[in-house]
Amino acid sequence: MQRYSRIAIFLHWAIAALLAFQIAVGWALEDLGARGFALFQLHKSIGISILLLTLARIAVRYWKPRPAPAERGWQGALAKAVHAGLYLFMLGAPLTGWALVSTAKVKVPTLIFGTIPLPHLPLPMGAHELAEGGHSLIVWIGIALFALHVAGALRHHFLMGDGLLWRMIPARSPVLLAALPALIAVGFVLGRVVLPEPAPQVAVAPVTLAAVEKEAPANVAEAMDNAANAAAPAEADNAMAAEEPVGPPPSWAVQPGGTIGFSVGNSGETISGGFSKWTAKIAMDPDHPDSADIRVEIDLASASVGDSYKDGMLAGDEFFGVAAHPKAVFTAKGAEKTGANSYRAAGTLTLKGVSKPQSIRFTLSGTGKARKVSGSAIIARAPFGVGNGESSTGLDPKVAVSFGFSAQAE
Numbered sequence: 001m002q003r004y005s006r007i008a009i010f011l012h013w014a015i016a017a018l019l020a021f022q023i024a025v026g027w028a029l030e031d032l033g034a035r036g037f038a039l040f041q042l043h044k045s046i047g048i049s050i051l052l053l054t055l056a057r058i059a060v061r062y063w064k065p066r067p068a069p070a071e072r073g074w075q076g077a078l079a080k081a082v083h084a085g086l087y088l089f090m091l092g093a094p095l096t097g098w099a100l101v102s103t104a105k106v107k108v109p110t111l112i113f114g115t116i117p118l119p120h121l122p123l124p125m126g127a128h129e130l131a132e133g134g135h136s137l138i139v140w141i142g143i144a145l146f147a148l149h150v151a152g153a154l155r156h157h158f159l160m161g162d163g164l165l166w167r168m169i170p171a172r173s174p175v176l177l178a179a180l181p182a183l184i185a186v187g188f189v190l191g192r193v194v195l196p197e198p199a200p201q202v203a204v205a206p207v208t209l210a211a212v213e214k215e216a217p218a219n220v221a222e223a224m225d226n227a228a229n230a231a232a233p234a235e236a237d238n239a240m241a242a243e244e245p246v247g248p249p250p251s252w253a254v255q256p257g258g259t260i261g262f263s264v265g266n267s268g269e270t271i272s273g274g275f276s277k278w279t280a281k282i283a284m285d286p287d288h289p290d291s292a293d294i295r296v297e298i299d300l301a302s303a304s305v306g307d308s309y310k311d312g313m314l315a316g317d318e319f320f321g322v323a324a325h326p327k328a329v330f331t332a333k334g335a336e337k338t339g340a341n342s343y344r345a346a347g348t349l350t351l352k353g354v355s356k357p358q359s360i361r362f363t364l365s366g367t368g369k370a371r372k373v374s375g376s377a378i379i380a381r382a383p384f385g386v387g388n389g390e391s392s393t394g395l396d397p398k399v400a401v402s403f404g405f406s407a408q409a410e
């Protein structure tokens with residue numbers, strides 16, 4: 001039995017599995033809105049990879065010998081037409097996808113696998129509807145062709161008994177005969193598995209600037225007291241340290257369900273939102289906060305204000321510029337006690353490539369190995385270049401950030 005070259009076979013199944021993944025993810029994208037930002041990036045990255053793999057496959061088709069057509073007559077012509085249709089689908093799906101993002105009102109930048117920027121195609125904005133309609137229609141055409149293609153292959157293999165399937169299997173192994181087509185199902189299932197969970201339900205009381213500022217004067221007075229008394233407590237701490245050596249501060253694992261929210265006034269109304277993806281590395285002994293080591297990384301692409309149009313703008317250069325700076329990072333070494341359970345950590349916030357001093361306040365509740373943390377910060381957005389464009393003229397200069405999560409000592 002003559003078979004396709006190994007490279008043609010590899011590309012055939014790899015592209016088929018990736019397409020199944022793409023379709024599973026694509027169908028979910030619209031409902032995800034901003035929570036799916038990272039997934040949009042993945043969908044676009046894999047889509048462009050499929051485009052490149054298909055171009056490679058077409059090159060291989062002319063470069064490597066192929067088995068002679070299995071059938072002549074109208075069935076042979078139909079098989080050929082279906083193959084041609086499948087090639088058009090493999091090229092058309094990514095091209096319409098690329099066209100639709102290139103003509104969207106909000107130009108969300110695409111970074112292929114987080115590294116290579118994908119330029120926008122120079123197409124008129126008016127082509128958007130067509131590209132969008134084409135992108136979803138072509139998938140259904142592809143699925144219909146796929147059904148015909150599989151029916152034809154099975155007809156040959158089983159009804160006509162000519163073992164045609166072996167031509168697309170690299171060795172005469174029944175395991176591969178079952179496993180390679182099964183990759184398509186695996187691709188589809190993976191596409192469902194990677195979808196994010198529904199939005200976390202653990203809500204932090206919405207923070208407003210007024211609330212944070214109301215809390216601030218007391219803290220400021222306290223902070224000044226602390227500064228005045230700085231020498232004395234430091235000595236006391238040292239004395240204690242001498243008596244009772246303090247081990248390295250315990251690390252705390254942030255438990256799922258935590259939230260980081262933000263709110264900012266905009267021409268009289270308040271815009272509130274949150275980040276669904278962030279991580280925090282915290283080492284802190286609540287009794288010796290000076291040894292605290294805090295690092296919080298926020299995936300800016302996960303910012304959402306619950307409106308996909310505005311979320312697209314948040315990702316753009318006027319606000320977070322996620323393509324160039326996907327993460328905001330807050331680090332602090334050491335925290336100070338400002339009350340029985342409350343603390344202040346003066347650290348550094350790096351956002352959009354700018355690093356500035358930034359302090360946060362937080363309180364701890366609970367005892368032992370499980371604590372609840374809640375806190376806030378006021379961030380002046382201008383030094384970070386967040387909201388530096390036309391649509392930000394009504395936006396307040398200060399943004400209130402709140403966070404709440406549970407942490408478990410490790």
Ligand code: HEM
Binds near residue numbers: 025029
């Ligand atoms: C290569 C194969 C691709 C397949 C099979 C595919 C499949 C899909 C599917 C099934 C949808 C849902 C459409 C609907 O019914 O509303 C979708 C949506 C989407 N795709 Fe793709 N896609 C591919 C490549 C791409 C590429 C390369 C891009 C961009 C560079 C892209 C961008 C998008 C976007 C932005 C949406 C959401 C559209 C909307 O909100 O209406 N896709 N895709």
Ligand code: HEM
Binds near residue numbers: 012061084149181
């Ligand atoms: C379970 C699914 C699949 C099976 C069993 C299957 C099987 C086969 C077989 C046996 C051939 C060789 C036909 C011959 O020698 O005449 C073939 C060729 C081909 N398949 Fe598939 N296939 C599947 C899925 C797909 C998918 C999803 C696509 C693309 C979207 C695709 C695109 C093609 C193309 C374009 C060719 C023609 C190769 C050429 O000669 O240029 N197949 N397939």
